[in-house]
Amino acid sequence: MNPQLKESIEFLIMMLAGLGAFLYGVKELSDNMEKLANRRLKSLFQKTSKNPLVGVGIGAISTAIVQSSGLTTVMIVGFVNAGMMTLYQATAFIMGANIGTTITAQIAALNSLNVTYYAIALALLGMLINMFTKRPKLKSLGLAVAGLGMIFLGLELMSSSMGHIRSINEDAVTKIFSSVSNPFLLLLIGIVFTAIMQSSSAVTTIIIIMAAEKIVIGGGGNAVLYLILGSNIGSCVTSLLSSLGAGTDAKRASVIHLLFNLIGSAIFFILLICWPNFMKVTFEKWFSDPGRQIAMFHTFFNLFCTIIFLPCIKVFVFLATKLVPNTKAKKEQSFIDKRFLSAPTVAIEQANKETLRIADMAMSALNDGFNSFITKNTDLHEQINLKCNEVNDLSKAVTNYLVEISAHDLTLNDEKRISILHSNTSDIVRLAEIADNFIKYTNRAIKDDINLSPGVPEELSEMFATLRKLYDLTVTARTQKELSVLPSVDEEEEKLDAYRKRLIAEHIERLNRGECSPASSSVYINLVSNLERAGDHLGFIAHTIEEVAKP
Numbered sequence: 001m002n003p004q005l006k007e008s009i010e011f012l013i014m015m016l017a018g019l020g021a022f023l024y025g026v027k028e029l030s031d032n033m034e035k036l037a038n039r040r041l042k043s044l045f046q047k048t049s050k051n052p053l054v055g056v057g058i059g060a061i062s063t064a065i066v067q068s069s070g071l072t073t074v075m076i077v078g079f080v081n082a083g084m085m086t087l088y089q090a091t092a093f094i095m096g097a098n099i100g101t102t103i104t105a106q107i108a109a110l111n112s113l114n115v116t117y118y119a120i121a122l123a124l125l126g127m128l129i130n131m132f133t134k135r136p137k138l139k140s141l142g143l144a145v146a147g148l149g150m151i152f153l154g155l156e157l158m159s160s161s162m163g164h165i166r167s168i169n170e171d172a173v174t175k176i177f178s179s180v181s182n183p184f185l186l187l188l189i190g191i192v193f194t195a196i197m198q199s200s201s202a203v204t205t206i207i208i209i210m211a212a213e214k215i216v217i218g219g220g221g222n223a224v225l226y227l228i229l230g231s232n233i234g235s236c237v238t239s240l241l242s243s244l245g246a247g248t249d250a251k252r253a254s255v256i257h258l259l260f261n262l263i264g265s266a267i268f269f270i271l272l273i274c275w276p277n278f279m280k281v282t283f284e285k286w287f288s289d290p291g292r293q294i295a296m297f298h299t300f301f302n303l304f305c306t307i308i309f310l311p312c313i314k315v316f317v318f319l320a321t322k323l324v325p326n327t328k329a330k331k332e333q334s335f336i337d338k339r340f341l342s343a344p345t346v347a348i349e350q351a352n353k354e355t356l357r358i359a360d361m362a363m364s365a366l367n368d369g370f371n372s373f374i375t376k377n378t379d380l381h382e383q384i385n386l387k388c389n390e391v392n393d394l395s396k397a398v399t400n401y402l403v404e405i406s407a408h409d410l411t412l413n414d415e416k417r418i419s420i421l422h423s424n425t426s427d428i429v430r431l432a433e434i435a436d437n438f439i440k441y442t443n444r445a446i447k448d449d450i451n452l453s454p455g456v457p458e459e460l461s462e463m464f465a466t467l468r469k470l471y472d473l474t475v476t477a478r479t480q481k482e483l484s485v486l487p488s489v490d491e492e493e494e495k496l497d498a499y500r501k502r503l504i505a506e507h508i509e510r511l512n513r514g515e516c517s518p519a520s521s522s523v524y525i526n527l528v529s530n531l532e533r534a535g536d537h538l539g540f541i542a543h544t545i546e547e548v549a550k551p
Contacts, residue, residue: 011161018157023202025150026104032144033065035345035411036137052092052310059096064103072097073239073257075346078339081243081250082350087320090253091313094260095306098232102299104201108155108208109295120156123149136412158209181218183226183273187265190230200235204228204298212291222272222279228298229265236261242339252320259316264305334394336401344408348417351405354398355424356478359541362391362431363471366534369438370464373527374457376446381439391432395425420544424478427537434530441523450520453510456503463499463531466492470535474542481545489542496535503528 063072076093079085085093110119126146130139180186194203207227210217217224236258243254272278283293283300309316335354340347365387372380402418410418444450452460470492477485504525510516 015158015161018154018159018161019202019206020154021150021157022154022205023199025147025152025154026201028147028150029144030147031409032140032147035140035409036144052088052313055089055092056096056099056306056310059093059098060100061096062093063097063100072100073254074242074339075343077239077242077250077253078337078350080253081247081337081339082335083249084335087249087252087256087317088313091256091260091316092310094253094257095310098260098302099299099306101201101235102295102302105204105208105295105298107151108205109212109289109292110152117156119152120149122146123153125149140411155205155209158206159213181223183223183269186218186223186226187230187233187269190227190232191234192230194231194234195237198238200231203231203234204294207231208291208294211294212289214290221276224294225272225279225297226269228294228301229268232261232301233258233265248324248326252317252324255320255323256316259319260305260309264301264309267305268301334397336398338401338404341404341408344405344410344414347401347405348414348421351398351401351421352417352478354394354401355421355428356475358391358394358398358425359428359431359471359475361387361394362428362435363468365391365435366431366438367464367468369435369442370460370531373438373442373445374460376442378442378446381442384435384439388432388436392429395429398425416547420547423544424541427541430537431534434534437530438527441527444523445520448519450517450523452520452524453516456524459499459503460528460531463496463503463528466495466499467531467535467538470496470538474538477542477545483545486542486546489539493535493539496532500528500532 059072059076073094076085076090076097080087080090123146126142126144126149129142129145131142133139133142180189190203194200197203207217207224211224217227236254239254239257243251279293279297283297287293287296335350335357336347337350340350365384368380368384368387372378372384399422402421406415406418470489473485473489473492476482477489507516507521507524511518511521
């Protein structure tokens with residue numbers, strides 16, 4: 001084998017290794033920054049403000065934290081699919097995500113400064129922090145720092161290998177990269193490579209490293225910028241793929257992401273064609289380093305597009321609505337979505353919301369079951385059965401979702417929350433089973449012509465009203481994580497215990513006086529006991545917030 005060719009292959013392998021180290025560093029930095037900022041990140045995604053500027057800011061900050069516009073836009077598609085975010089709000093978030101993703105290119109441009117070797121030392125420092133501390137947050141901090149060091153190590157390997165490849169046969173390298181000068185072809189190359197790698201940050205970083213090593217693409221000038229425009233369009237592939245099988249609005253959100261990048265790239269493409277010296281009289285004049293020039297253009301492009309498109313959000317929503325027409329109405333939307341699995345903290349919060357939605361369904365079935373018994377009305381039985389079956393199916397879906405979340409690297413607090421949700425789901429299923437029991441009691445009462453003694457229905461209704469109050473307190477405790485509510489929960493639960501004892505004792509007295517039929521005992525006593533048992537399950541759900549509160 002030709003020695004030059006062999007050496008070129010070796011340095012090409014080193015460049016790919018550098019790319020691998022870079023991507024691994026980005027992943028470690030992203031994963032551990034998400035852990036460190038899990039609560040803030042969760043609250044950021046929950047702020048679905050109608051103010052588009054706030055939405056842009058949240059999208060930019062979130063993406064800067066997780067280091068991936070693809071991840072952010074996929075999650076936005078998930079929120080839209082869950083009905084938690086309107087298309088108007090999602091559009092602002094998407095614009096912000098495009099700004100936030102440019103931070104990776106800015107980091108890549110730092111490789112040309114004299115901080116590279118010091119930055120690589122962060123990998124060692126981060127690993128030492130991770131090895132010699134037991135505190136989860138410090139471990140995550142160490143891995144995040146190590147990830148940043150790996151990013152610079154990858155950049156250095158890619159830069160060094162490209163420099164060596166160019167030095168081996170500068171004429172051949174120059175000829176290869178300058179031979180492609182057609183703007184349309186360069187745009188297409190940017191789209192295809194980004195779609196394949198599913199990371200505009202990786203493609204942009206490679207381009208910046210090539211520029212820093214004086215590898216001129218397309219003969220210089222604006223040529224390299226066409227690749228950057230193409231990478232912005234190619235970055236939409238991730239969100240488009242994630243919307244497959246999702247609801248209509250989720251598909252529209254991914255189309256808005258595509259429209260934003262497509263229209264913005266088209267505007268700049270025409271500008272660059274009409275202004276051949278654009279790069280020379282702007283970024284080449286303002287910044288001496290070629291890598292910095294590209295990074296700054298990447299940031300400028302996304303900032304400029306956001307500024308000019310922000311007032312046109314309604315237009316984007318209108319276009320997406322026309323391009324993706326309404327489909328047939330589907331069943332009530334679920335909060336859980338596999339798009340959130342890449343951010344476990346957000347996924348757990350979604351599972352928590354879904355669990356509370358199922359609890360509402362179970363309590364509704366319980367309410368229908370109680371009313372059915374009191375009125376001896378079997379018309380509600382089919383509806384109760386449907387709700388109980390749906391509670392069982394959705395509970396299984398939540399359990400499977402929690403198992404999938406558990407496969408990720410989690411913080412101790414997230415592991416606690418998953419354990420709590422497993423417990424809550426079991427208690428909710430028990431509520432649905434009690435509702436199903438009420439159907440049996442109603443059928444038995446009708447079959448055996450069992451009638452309640454005067455005043456008993458009112459007392460049962462009072463007991464059920466206490467159960468309803470306990471449920472409301474339980475929801476408050478679970479949604480607001482408010483420990484101060486727990487004494488009230490315990491008070492209502494004790495009232496239910498007292499009701500059960502008193503009502504059963506009074507029933508036995510009536511039996512002794514011959515005021516009611518012995519046949520009613522099994523139905524009545526079981527019904528009262530089931531109401532008290534439902535209160536126990538609600539109490540268990542409420543008190544699980546104490547587990548999260550523990551250090």
